[in-house]
Amino acid sequence: MLKKMMISKIMLFVLFATLITLLSACTSTSEKPAEPVAKPAEVETSTTPAKEEKVEEAEPAPNLNGRVIRISHWWDATPKGDSESDELARERIKMVEEKYNVKIKYLNTEYWSTSEKLSSSVLANEPFAEIVRIPDGFIWGLMHGGFLTPLDDYLKDTRVEKDVIDSMRFGGDKIYGLESWYSPNDSGMFYNKRIFKEAGLKDPQQLMDEDNWNWNTMLDAAKKLTVDNNGDGKMDQYGLAGAHYVLSEMLIASNGGKLYDEQTGKVTFNSPEAMEALNFLHSLYTEHKVIKANGGNDWEDPAKYFGEGTIAMYPGGLWEIEGRILDKLKDEWGYVYMPKGPQAQSYHEPFGQTAAYVIPKGVKDADVIVKIWEDLQDFDNWQDNRRLSLENILPDEASIANAMNDDGKVQRLFGGRFGGLGIKEQLDSVTEKFVKGEITPSTGVAQVITKAQAAVKKVLSGEQDKKK
Template sequence: MKQMKLFSMLLVCFVLLISACSGGNNVQTNESVTKTEAVTPTEEVKTEPEPQPEEVVDLGGRVIKMSAWWDLTPAGTTASDKARLAKIAELEKKYNMKIEFVNVPFGEYMDKFTTTVLAGEPFADIVLLEYKSALPAALKGQLLELSEFTKPESNINNEMNLVVKSASLAGKEYAFDNPTTLAVGVHYNRDIFKKLGLPDLQELYSKGEWNWEKFIEVAKLATKDTDNNGKIDTYGFSGWAAQVGRILVAANGAKVADDSTSKEGLSDPRTIEAMEFLNHIYNVENVAKIKTGDKVNWEETDTFKDGDVAMFIASEWQMPDLTFDVGIVPIPNGPQGTAEVTYANTAAASRFIPKGVKDPEIVYQIFEEMQDVPQLEEYPGQDYLESLYGHEEDIQMIRDHIYGTGIIVLDEAYPEYPFNSFVEDVIKNNASVTATAEKYKQQAQASIDKLGK
């Protein structure tokens, strides 16, 4: 009997054990079904689209030409140059073409451009042009607008870290170039400032005290006979009066000639105010060194290189091989100016694609891809600026307060535009600024109108 009870108990335990195992299997099966139902054959599975292979155009051995009035070929002496040469070789293979850098002397450049474009066979696919030459070409329909050869996805229309849009011409976009950092400002001879105990211009700027009045004050302090021999041996300022005038007009919120509105700027009250200040520098305070004996001689541009001038308006490219320590601050704004514009760029140049170039979209695409090389600089133009300036504070001043504050002024693009005559009458012949502006304003407007026809 006891054995029967024991057997019955064992049998019940065995049944319960079988049930428990069977229930566990059901749970696992249900979980498996649940997971399987999350991706059933009847539902569409979302997947990432397959990347499309890049469409590469075979140019059949075509030569893509890029021109300037100097040799643009990377020298191959720096890491950046070597990377560019490697990129060029890569692109030549990729597109089955050759890239040629065309060097045409400056004096022959525009004649070659004009004759070849008019013949329908531009001498280069991408040309470097000064803005003063590009404006007439644009107005005559000899240049393509950016929209005619760039795409919405082009770097120039997005990040602009490879290629940037240059300033517009007559209200339209034509030009492009590499990112860089340029500087036009009041440079000053640190050696003279130290010798004469003059106030540091960067400190004046940081205090908000750098203006036209302070400029004259410092220039007067620097114009003196330091050895008491009866002759001035240090000067407050030097420069080509016409170029200085254009820059002062911009720093006072105006343009000598406005290509965007096709209006003369000589009669603008802001221009007249700037010209009064120019006259103050040259004829009232007499703080400018005139090396050639002619106040309006363009060669006065380089007078500062003698080392006896305290302040001078110049571009960064004029700094190599100086015999003195140099610093820089923005050109001081006039009463009507703003910090957003501190100078007029009268020598601006950029890259353009002439009308008549075959497959301009591909030509531009190749140029843009050429720029896609490892960036070894912390910012565009770092090596360039560091080769010109010996003080980090000067480079920081350029990057923070000067770069990007220039406007392109194109009065020299218009035939017989009378700004230089305006300057000569005022600075050399002591004529009234207001009367001289009235004298030349009609000629100035006629010059603008003539080019636009």
């Protein structure tokens, strides 16, 4: 009996040692494969305890004691829908509220009132919001007027890409804006597949696939597709439609030119690249006559013509699709990049917008506010979400790939934003004249280049804000 009990104890010990060895092998953190499990007879019986690995605990997030974090847009940004993106946004908000012990509140501030509300509340030492989405063009005056918090010290450990961070300097030394990413390709060329097919021409997608989509091939197609179909002596189909002030901006960019250089503070729509684009625009209207004249509304008419199926190509933005093309154009259509200009080595799109998130001067705990803003961004899924949204509005895989810039051929011209500086207004005043043949581009540009530079100086010196 005693012998049986001893055998049982020995077997129990062996089983226990074997179990310990198995657990040790399974929980090893080494990247090497676990060593074979030792046979029971060879189990070490040493009682020396194993060394414990030190695990560094993450530093707890700052506790803001239930503070309300106000985020201002010129729309209600509160996620209310039942879409997957809204559900994810609500989850991020809940996570942030628990992590920092705060309450997120979205403000809906009228577009044109945002800048004045920010500056006046800062002067009163009571910023109206912790984070403010500044409309296009207003950041220059607020930045140079000292109304914004420099953010350099708070973005040293960030998930925002370096080129995006650098773009938030707006030509200066300090970072004043927040942006999580830039969409790779927001504007390009819409085209009517039916019109190209009926004419027996290669369409822009085919030309792009052949690396032959440029100003010359666009012009060739536009000339062949500007026709009098019913024989009444009047053109009833045109190669192109657009507003002169949109076409000028897109053509200058497609030739590698800019209207303004943020680093030097110089107006540059008189550069060789820009002038070549403006002369080309002039020829499209006055020499080749391939752009359909608008009927009184430069903003609405071009998209209306394209939706009616009487225009072969329409340069525009992706934002236009839902309101201006879907459910209007009955023909098959596609979306490609703007064609390359003679001086461009790749496809380009303009980047004139200056909208950004900012933190008003005087906001407490600005370092924590930056982290809260970052935690609210969907860095991991924004590309997937963008693709999903594009699949709902674009007609085919090629168009979606172009809009996503899957091949990486489109480059944005950073460092050339001009919104709010008065530059475009000066240029538009003369393109309006030379598309009618009243003056030449060189004459028009010479008339306004100095005025445009003076407008920039006025904004950057803070003169406009001093008068408010």
